[in-house]
Amino acid sequence: MPISARNVFKGSVTAIKEGPIHAEVVVTTPGGDSIVATLTEASVQSLGLKLGSTxxxxxxxxxxxxxxxxxxxxxxxxxxxxGTVSAIHAGAINSQVTLTLAGGSRLVAVVTNDAVSALGLKTGEAAIALFKAGHVMVGVPV
Incomplete structure (x- = not known):
């Protein structure tokens, strides 16, 4: 599936917490890395999400x-x-930083070169990736 986003985690739905407007959905990779997404209830229904769904x-x-x-x-x-920093590719202003997570998944962040320096990021060192559940899109096979 070609997509411009660098982070695509294939897995299964391991939790759904439904609410009147939004739901919290957890997608877990085969290696055990879990990503939490906040979706509308309408999206949960239209995607047919259920526990165990791919x-x-x-x-x-x-x-x-x-x-x-x-x-x-x-x-x-x-x-x-x-995760552990597995690669840093510096550009003129920003760097692409790749973390290898505990379950083996790779997650890419784009941060400024100044942030890489200020955080002391180096290959082989530990780092934590943070992102809001509202920034996660969920897809299902057609």
């Missing part, structure tokens, strides 16, 4: 923030995934 979670790389070191604060971002 699905993809899609996150655009610029929607991912990174954090390094021991957290000093708690954040409202529903997705906070710890």
């Amino acid at each position: 699905a993809v979670a899609v996150i655009k790389a610029p929607s991912v923030s990174l954090m390094s070191g021991a957290p000093e604060y708690r954040f409202s971002a529903r997705n906070q995934l710890t």
Whole structure:
């Protein structure tokens, strides 16, 4: 499936928490990495999402923030995934940073070169990816 977003996590729906307007849907990869998405109830119904459904979670790389070191604060971002920096590709202004998550999935963030420097990001070092559940799109096979 060609798509411009760099982060496409194939997996299955492992949780659905429904509400009157929105639902929280968890897509878990075969390696155990879980992505939480906030969708409208209408989307849950139109996609036919049920526990065990095959699905993809899609996150655009610029929607991912990174954090390094021991957290000093708690954040409202529903997705906070710890990984190891496996690649950093610097551009003129921004860098593409790839994390390998515990379950083996790779997640890409686009952050400024200044952020890479300020966070002390280096290949082989731990980092945390943060992104809001509202920035996650969910897709199902046709």
